[in-house]
Amino acid sequence: MSVSVRLPTILRPQAGGLSEISAEGGTVGEIVDDVVRQFPGTASHLKAPDGGLHRFVNVYLNDEDVRYLGGLETPVPAGAQLSIVPAVAGGGG
Amino acid sequence: MLRLRHDQWLQMVGHSLDCLPEEACGLLGGRADGSVEVFRPCANVDRSARTYAIDGLDLLRFERELETGGEGLEILGVMHSHTHTDAYPSPTDVERAAHLGPWHFLIVSLRHPEPVARSYRILGGQVDEEPIILAPI
Numbered sequence: 001m002s003v004s005v006r007l008p009t010i011l012r013p014q015a016g017g018l019s020e021i022s023a024e025g026g027t028v029g030e031i032v033d034d035v036v037r038q039f040p041g042t043a044s045h046l047k048a049p050d051g052g053l054h055r056f057v058n059v060y061l062n063d064e065d066v067r068y069l070g071g072l073e074t075p076v077p078a079g080a081q082l083s084i085v086p087a088v089a090g091g092g093g
Numbered sequence: 094m095l096r097l098r099h100d101q102w103l104q105m106v107g108h109s110l111d112c113l114p115e116e117a118c119g120l121l122g123g124r125a126d127g128s129v130e131v132f133r134p135c136a137n138v139d140r141s142a143r144t145y146a147i148d149g150l151d152l153l154r155f156e157r158e159l160e161t162g163g164e165g166l167e168i169l170g171v172m173h174s175h176t177h178t179d180a181y182p183s184p185t186d187v188e189r190a191a192h193l194g195p196w197h198f199l200i201v202s203l204r205h206p207e208p209v210a211r212s213y214r215i216l217g218g219q220v221d222e223e224p225i226i227l228a229p230i
Contacts, residue, residue: 010194091144
């Protein structure tokens with residue numbers, strides 16, 4: 001099943017400049033894996049060393065943060081939109 | 094170079110003061126040449142005097158707004174305040190910048206009686222200050 005995936009600015013150069021791509025999968029994890037398979041340059045921004053999501057990235061399924069759904073196991077229905085969004089943070093310390 | 098209008102600068106300082114004692118943050122929308130067209134104050138979800146974080150949904154919605162506006166605007170960068178340190182990127186700022194891309198990082202320091210703003214590009218861990226051009230409203 002193919003869904004639309006919105007990419008953050010930093011990943012677009014690794015995906016031929018596209019802001020939105022199609023990826024295959026039935027869960028958030030499968031879709032993220034397919035994004036990495038299609039565009040290997042995105043791996044270091046998307047994946048943590050343990051195979052989970054990178055901690056500086058948030059993934060939204062139709063505006064719902066997948067961390068509050070089922071994480072990488074969250075089922076993704078046909079026609080859904082997945083958005084990968086950078087975690088914008090920092091501070092004076 | 095980052096080009097700001099005077100009203101945007103006042104809005105950023107006002108937002109920084111309003112958020113005290115916590116750090117303030119917001120997003121800069123504009124043109125690829127560094128001209129800020131929209132400043133979007135955001136909630137600091139960390140609610141902290143030492144760190145800030147922007148809700149990913151705020152970022153996503155702002156980005157969509159800019160794109161659907163049809164004026165070719167994009168997210169240019171992020172503004173945040175340092176409540177008790179100078180307007181220079183902290184090690185945390187530099188680490189996190191590596192995951193945001195070639196953004197402009199504007200910091201408003203409230204350390205001194207007069208607010209101080211500086212803007213930076215942070216690429217590959219290297220911090221380079223850039224001029225801020227303040228344009229009339």
